[in-house]
Amino acid sequence: MKNKGKIYVIGIGPGDREQMSLMSLKAIKESEVIVGYKTYINIIEDLIKEKEIINSGMKKEVERCEITIDEAEKGKIVSIVSSGDPGVYGMAGAVLELVNKRNSDVEVEIVPGITAANAAAASLGAPLMHDYAVISLSDLLTDWEVIKKRIDCAAAGDFIITLYNPKSKGRITQIEDAREIIMKYRKPSTTVGIVRNAKREGEQVKITNLERMLEHNIDMFTIVIIGNSNTYESNNMMITPRGYFK
Incomplete structure (x- = not known):
């Protein structure tokens, strides 16, 4: 009887080895095959020298997921790696959707990682101490009008707003539009962290x-964190009060 394969969908965090979880390291060690975007593969290169490595370039997410499932269906233990957390703009959703679509019986385990938002927040101080929204400004997979509506709603609700993918060489006006929308509801003096x-x-x-x-x-x-109406800067730290000291 063929051994049943397994997929680990791993979040390697921001990239620094100290920010990786013990579970991520354990899953990588256990895996026979490592699949990922070549930039992320390079980050963990020293951990996977004895592994079978399958890497590819940008915009090959579905292809990587297909390969991962193919290898797991051969009975192998396979890790597909994402930066940050695989369930936050990562590979977890695509892997689970394809496993379901193919009616595959491979086991899938999602291994969480530190998100870019949490990493940036820690470097800034404590900006995410109250309710916050995470919004990507990339319109590659989401219509820009939908993104603008989400920004507007988050700003109107006084959420702290964390912006992913804020600007690229081919996409330079979205961050300007986002700022304009937010300024309908926030003062120009609103604290902003850029990491x-x-x-x-x-x-x-x-x-x-x-x-x-x-x-x-x-x-x-870059990650941009825009504070709510109570966020302030003190001693080079960005702080959003939770309400402990009313």
Whole structure:
């Protein structure tokens, strides 16, 4: 009887080894095959020297999921890696959807990781201490009008807003539009944190405000956290009160 395969969908966190969970390391060690975007494979290269490695470039997510399931259906233990957490703009959903679509009997375990939002928040201080929304400004898979509506609703509800994928070489106006929408509800002095390469080599941390945020370097390696009406800066830390000291 053929051995039943297994898939680990792993979040490797921001990229720094100290930010990876013990479960992620254990799953990688247990796996026979490692599948992932080549940039993420490079991050864990020293951990997988004895493994079968399958990597690919950007925009090959479905292909990577298909390969992962194919290898697991051969009875292998396979890890497919994502940065951050695989369930937050990662590979978890696609893997589970394809397993369901193919009616496969392979076991799937999702291994969580530190998200870019949580990594950036830690570098800034404590900006996510109250209700917050995470919104990607990439319109590759989501219509821009839908994204704008989500920004508007989050801003109107006084949520702290964390922006993923804020700006790229081919997508430069979305961050400007997002700021304009948010400024309908927030003061120009609203505290904003900008973190590039959160919790990995070359990290840059800047605390500014809504009025001046676009003066700073923002790209696809950046997380932008826009505070709510109570967020403030103190001693180079961004703080959102939870309400403990009323």
